[in-house]
Amino acid sequence: MNAACSVSPLGLRERKKLRTRRAIRDAAYRLFAEQGFDATTVDRIAAAANVSTSTFFRYFPTKEELVLSEDPPARSLSEELAARPADEPPLTALRNALHAGVERARSDPGALRRARQRMELIASVPSIRDRLHEAMAGPGRAALARALATRTGRAPDSLETNVLVGAVLGAFREALLHWAGTEPDTDVTDLFDRTVDALARDLTT
Amino acid sequence: MNAACSVSPLGLRERKKLRTRRAIRDAAYRLFAEQGFDATTVDRIAAAANVSTSTFFRYFPTKEELVLSEDPPARSLSEELAARPADEPPLTALRNALHAGVERARSDPGALRRARQRMELIASVPSIRDRLHEAMAGPGRAALARALATRTGRAPDSLETNVLVGAVLGAFREALLHWAGTEPDTDVTDLFDRTVDALARDLTT
DNA sequence: CCGGATCTGGGAGTCACTATCATTTGAGAG
DNA sequence: CTCTCAAATGATAGTGACTCCCAGATCCGG
Numbered sequence: 001m002n003a004a005c006s007v008s009p010l011g012l013r014e015r016k017k018l019r020t021r022r023a024i025r026d027a028a029y030r031l032f033a034e035q036g037f038d039a040t041t042v043d044r045i046a047a048a049a050n051v052s053t054s055t056f057f058r059y060f061p062t063k064e065e066l067v068l069s070e071d072p073p074a075r076s077l078s079e080e081l082a083a084r085p086a087d088e089p090p091l092t093a094l095r096n097a098l099h100a101g102v103e104r105a106r107s108d109p110g111a112l113r114r115a116r117q118r119m120e121l122i123a124s125v126p127s128i129r130d131r132l133h134e135a136m137a138g139p140g141r142a143a144l145a146r147a148l149a150t151r152t153g154r155a156p157d158s159l160e161t162n163v164l165v166g167a168v169l170g171a172f173r174e175a176l177l178h179w180a181g182t183e184p185d186t187d188v189t190d191l192f193d194r195t196v197d198a199l200a201r202d203l204t205t
Numbered sequence: 206m207n208a209a210c211s212v213s214p215l216g217l218r219e220r221k222k223l224r225t226r227r228a229i230r231d232a233a234y235r236l237f238a239e240q241g242f243d244a245t246t247v248d249r250i251a252a253a254a255n256v257s258t259s260t261f262f263r264y265f266p267t268k269e270e271l272v273l274s275e276d277p278p279a280r281s282l283s284e285e286l287a288a289r290p291a292d293e294p295p296l297t298a299l300r301n302a303l304h305a306g307v308e309r310a311r312s313d314p315g316a317l318r319r320a321r322q323r324m325e326l327i328a329s330v331p332s333i334r335d336r337l338h339e340a341m342a343g344p345g346r347a348a349l350a351r352a353l354a355t356r357t358g359r360a361p362d363s364l365e366t367n368v369l370v371g372a373v374l375g376a377f378r379e380a381l382l383h384w385a386g387t388e389p390d391t392d393v394t395d396l397f398d399r400t401v402d403a404l405a406r407d408l409t410t
Numbered sequence: 411c412c413g414g415a416t417c418t419g420g421g422a423g424t425c426a427c428t429a430t431c432a433t434t435t436g437a438g439a440g
Numbered sequence: 441c442t443c444t445c446a447a448a449t450g451a452t453a454g455t456g457a458c459t460c461c462c463a464g465a466t467c468c469g470g
Contacts (some may be wrong), residue, residue, distance in 0.1 A: 055448080159399055170376065174370070177367075258458095267458080
């Protein structure tokens with residue numbers, strides 16, 4: 001009892017839920033790789049994960065969200081951004097935050113490879129790709145807006161700040177989709193640097 | 206025969222198709238306004254337009270596309286952009302192209318009002334709003350990329366150009382969504398100017 | 411006016427997703 | 441250990457978007 005409790009602060013119930021969530025995700029990604037996203041029914045995923053179809057929808061609101069809900073970049077990005085000195089201009093802070101984020105991701109060696117595979121899936125399924133812009137922001141969008149607003153002196157909910165958030169998300173959506181079409185060992189840092197450079201150099205009056 | 210042909214270069218068949226397309230769209234918008242997007246079934250729209258459900262899907266691939274396929278801004282924007290002098294920097298050309306586009310839209314007095322109502326619908330339905338980014342580009346995306354690429358010296362299919370396209374679309378997606386939440390008589394030109402200003406002033410290194 | 415292409419309506423079917431209810435299972439109190 | 445309650449699960453039925461297919465109607469060119 002005590003031994004089990006000290007190992008994990010979560011009760012059996014919570015641990016089971018995490019296991020189920022993971023089982024569904026793993027089964028889904030395996031089947032997507034084998035037969036493609038559209039050809040894989042939710043019933044089939046649920047069966048492969050040994051749960052009922054009802055349970056699938058209790059864990060994921062839609063089949064697309066199973067792919068999109070994982071790791072919305074805006075959350076971690078806004079945290080890294082908030083950690084940068086306040087006097088860095090927006091694009092410099094963004095570049096440094098991205099470097100820090102990639103660096104942190106390298107601590108888990110499989111993380112980049114999994115992210116890359118996920119992006120390949122997203123890029124190859126139109127219905128998911130279309131919703132990537134919104135999904136990238138996710139619930140972390142407000143935090144991203146605040147992080148950018150502190151560097152521009154605008155209000156976090158102003159048109160100007162929202163425009164900035166939209167532009168940054170739109171830019172990195174392209175960067176990520178581009179990544180999915182490159183050699184698997186392409187360095188993400190280079191890609192992000194080129195993206196920030198493009199925003200800084202080519203978006204001029 | 207000759208009379209009819211001189212009035213319209215389209216045969217009876219083509220004219221009927223246009224009328225049907227318009228009938229479906231009008232019926233749909235009317236029903237959406239009355240009962241909302243989600244509560245309006247495709248069967249109901251088809252019945253109101255006096256066509257079968259099959260015919261609905263022959264004219265529009267999905268219910269969402271009925272709203273999104275109308276007037277993708279990237280097409281007209283890329284045309285106005287191509288008409289600007291080649292030595293204007295990207296954001297200046299973009300601003301002037303937007304002015305020209307809005308000016309042209311004013312020739313049809315109902316156009317802006319309809320566009321505004323359409324944006325209110327898009328902004329209020331999450332499943333449509335999520336897909337707005339892709340829909341804004343539409344088939345005119347390639348032309349927009351070319352128009353921007355000529356001003357930056359980049360290749361039209363380069364990462365840098367795609368990043369620029371994504372940023373511009375992301376920025377104006379926010380502008381349009383903001384527009385949908387403002388007073389109905391808000392001037393679009395001001396909105397677009399503020400958007401371009403935000404890109405120029407706040408997106409700095 | 412006729413032969414072929416095209417458009418339409420109808421019906422059957424798939425699949426994502428929702429709502430509901432009975433059953434099971436982990437959590438916590440005694 | 442047991443009892444109770446809340447939460448998780450599974451099964452079922454249903455809705456609605458969308459596809460496929462076929463038979464009949466409509467338009468078009470010769």
